[in-house]
Amino acid sequence: MMAGDSAPRSRPVTVADESRRMKARRMIVMGLANxxxxxxxxxxxxxxxxxxxxxxSPNFVSISGWYFMVNESISVALIAIGTTIVLISGGIDLSxxxxxxxGGALSGSLLLHGVPxxxxxALVVCVGAGVGVVNGLxxxxxxxxxxxxxxxxxxxxRGVLLIWTHGxxxxxxxxxxxxxxxxxxxxxxxxSVPILVCLGIAVISAVMLQKTTLGRHIHAIGGNxxxxxxxxxxxxxxxxxxxVISGVLAAVSGILLAGYLTEVSPGxxxxxxxxxxxxxxxxxxxxxxxxxxxxxxxxxxxxxLTVMTNLLQWxxxxxxxxxxxxxVLILLAIALQRLSIVVAERRTPSSRVxxxxxxxxxxxPGVARG
Amino acid sequence: MRRSLRVLQLxxxxxxxxxxxxxxxxxIASAHFRTVSNINDLLLTSLFVLFVAIGMTFVLTAGGIDLSxxxxxxxxxxxxxxxxxxxxxxxxxxxxxxxxxxVVGLLNGLVxxxxxxxxxxxxxxxxxxxxxxxxxxxxxxxxxxxxxxxGNLSGxxxxxxxxxxxxxxxITVIMAxxxxxxxxxxxxxxxxxxxxxxxxxxxxxxxxRVLAYxxxxxxxxxxxxxxxxxxxxxxxxQGxxxxxxxxxxxxxxxxxxLGGKGSVWGAALGALLxxxxxxxxxxxxxxxxxxxxVEGAVIVAAVALGGGLQVLRTIAIPVESRRARAAx
Numbered sequence: 030m031m032a033g034d035s036a037p038r039s040r041p042v043t044v045a046d047e048s049r050r051m052k053a054r055r056m057i058v059m060g061l062a063n064x065x066x067x068x069x070x071x072x073x074x075x076x077x078x079x080x081x082x083x084x085x086s087p088n089f090v091s092i093s094g095w096y097f098m099v100n101e102s103i104s105v106a107l108i109a110i111g112t113t114i115v116l117i118s119g120g121i122d123l124s125x126x127x128x129x130x131x132g133g134a135l136s137g138s139l140l141l142h143g144v145p146x147x148x149x150x151a152l153v154v155c156v157g158a159g160v161g162v163v164n165g166l167x168x169x170x171x172x173x174x175x176x177x178x179x180x181x182x183x184x185x186x187r188g189v190l191l192i193w194t195h196g197x198x199x200x201x202x203x204x205x206x207x208x209x210x211x212x213x214x215x216x217x218x219x220x221s222v223p224i225l226v227c228l229g230i231a232v233i234s235a236v237m238l239q240k241t242t243l244g245r246h247i248h249a250i251g252g253n254x255x256x257x258x259x260x261x262x263x264x265x266x267x268x269x270x271x272x273v274i275s276g277v278l279a280a281v282s283g284i285l286l287a288g289y290l291t292e293v294s295p296g297x298x299x300x301x302x303x304x305x306x307x308x309x310x311x312x313x314x315x316x317x318x319x320x321x322x323x324x325x326x327x328x329x330x331x332x333x334l335t336v337m338t339n340l341l342q343w344x345x346x347x348x349x350x351x352x353x354x355x356x357v358l359i360l361l362a363i364a365l366q367r368l369s370i371v372v373a374e375r376r377t378p379s380s381r382v383x384x385x386x387x388x389x390x391x392x393x394p395g396v397a398r399g
Numbered sequence: 400m401r402r403s404l405r406v407l408q409l410x411x412x413x414x415x416x417x418x419x420x421x422x423x424x425x426x427i428a429s430a431h432f433r434t435v436s437n438i439n440d441l442l443l444t445s446l447f448v449l450f451v452a453i454g455m456t457f458v459l460t461a462g463g464i465d466l467s468x469x470x471x472x473x474x475x476x477x478x479x480x481x482x483x484x485x486x487x488x489x490x491x492x493x494x495x496x497x498x499x500x501x502v503v504g505l506l507n508g509l510v511x512x513x514x515x516x517x518x519x520x521x522x523x524x525x526x527x528x529x530x531x532x533x534x535x536x537x538x539x540x541x542x543x544x545x546x547x548x549x550g551n552l553s554g555x556x557x558x559x560x561x562x563x564x565x566x567x568x569x570i571t572v573i574m575a576x577x578x579x580x581x582x583x584x585x586x587x588x589x590x591x592x593x594x595x596x597x598x599x600x601x602x603x604x605x606x607x608r609v610l611a612y613x614x615x616x617x618x619x620x621x622x623x624x625x626x627x628x629x630x631x632x633x634x635x636x637q638g639x640x641x642x643x644x645x646x647x648x649x650x651x652x653x654x655x656x657l658g659g660k661g662s663v664w665g666a667a668l669g670a671l672l673x674x675x676x677x678x679x680x681x682x683x684x685x686x687x688x689x690x691x692x693v694e695g696a697v698i699v700a701a702v703a704l705g706g707g708l709q710v711l712r713t714i715a716i717p718v719e720s721r722r723a724r725a726a727x
Contacts, residue, residue: 123643171703174656180643181695188691196688304466304523317517349538349635352531356524360510363520 067314132283157280211288410653445674462658472638475620504616
């Protein structure tokens, strides 16, 4: 395990040699452990972009440049927060893209019908919560796999939206106050309502995950479901709550995206956003196997993905090639995350001891009873 | 009694009964549905999902997931089309297209097993990468299939049945045989059920998983060639969304997302169920948008039904074992 292995050497190794090598090795390991904290991969990328672009073309990383890119990333950042919470609990929510489109279309058409903005937004948030409840009930009540239940909701919600709108885009709902709330109008220098909303939700979610009972229960369920059940955690209820949070955040994201884009096309609005959100959450340190995730890491991941596409546009990279590069960068980010796990295992050798896993027995208790 | 229990135990039962029920309902409701040419159409339009779902079944059974198949469909169609355009023979062009799917599957599998990265994220990344590559290949001019040797794949018929449908049946039988009766197929089940036990019993877990992704890439490329031939053109995005449809078909057919459980026949029935629904809803002159809602409901119903049968099974097994003990 240690650096000294038993292979024969041509030159006898002195103690000083050995300790120097150990020290160097420990420094490398410690350094790696630091750059592989949750959210470090996107943060590292953002710092690199700032440094390199600061030299090459300062306009790109000027304050207003950052403002526009952060503003653009808000709708993804919000759903990345929701996705992180669901991923920590060991679930996955694929219905997000359709829910964003439904939320945007609903808020737009409610406003067109003269419903006051507060009520319109409240109703949209309620619909988001409702979709979350349905997701949760399908998973907990019918015991469907999370992936399947939310996949079914992805197609079903998009279908409902298309039937309702006949596929016609929703236009003309933008007013001055909507563009102040959801759009790009600044309320202070370099500050918009979406950025404030997202910051607020990020802080609340992070505190909820770290400091509250609910947050600990979410971690517990994702870490070891059986242990959580035995500890008396109401797994079903907590799971439903995570999907409700995800649905509500998707609805808010839909409201903001509708303001940003100033129109909602029911067929294509936010399609594929669920996968972008998962990519952002995983780049920010969330594990697809549950138990781990960071809200601020997810936000950094969302900003990094937006900066990535903006950067490629800035350099006039063929938009098709940028698809390739985004894929490669996602791979690099998760490779870095994998490295952090390997490094963590090296640092604490005891964690390498295999945890006993319960073997799958087909109908075990049933057979024993017979 | 025992026989009926055995039918309940089959994982294909929910999908099969749903297909039969739908066909009966649509046949009664619409005279056009039960014509031979419509049934042939139905089979022809389901076979793209069918091929992708068969490949997906291999990966899911081995405990993985492959999200890249939608782009690989575009890649397979594009490369075959390009080779034909540049004067390659049909066999060479087809081999080139299918080989591109094999290469993507191989890369997926190697990155997942060697670097130990999450299969969901790796194949999500390669979905994006391959899509970009196909977009660059097809950016200047869409690749036209109407004039080339493979262009008539879906038009050619033997009697009332399309040649493509016959190919699909043959391929399904071969793939079902491979998964069910070869040592590779059995290794896939073992790896998906319990990787550690599989390793201890001498199975090369990594190689098996890589091969499962290779099968998935191959089948996706094959589906892409058929789709290109059917639509007589190749665009980068024409396979997009097939990954989720294929997963739905496989899971409707009783394949587990957790690995260790899967059936090629089930996947075929799942693809057929989705195809029948689409066909029937069009004949019922409902807007295509209804298909999305109904598809969601069918996925939920089929999987929930499968879960319900599982419960019945666990109740039934003790009865059987008690009988066996009494007999023995």
